[in-house]
Amino acid sequence: MLTELHEAATPTCEAQHCERPLGEPALVFETEAGRREAHECTCGAVTVTVVKSESSR
Template sequence: MFEELACTCDSCERELGDAALQLVYRTDAGARRAYECACGAVTVTVTA
């Protein structure tokens, strides 16, 4: 179902990979990851 799910910039739609990853915050509820795109936008993802 999620085989093709990818992290993309909310602003310019570029794919964000490990090179763009700036911060990971983990709790018992999951992880939050902040990515900074080359366009300057920040995208935050939440995983359980």
């Protein structure tokens, strides 16, 4: 369920006073523990999202 929610959600920039919506990740790293995505905003900040895999819960 959380994976489905993550796929439907649009990440936003975490920089102070920004909150722009972020597009496709610039970097994706996947392990047995889950998926990490690095998103670069036009403001220059990088936001990392983490989703645990179903098997690691």
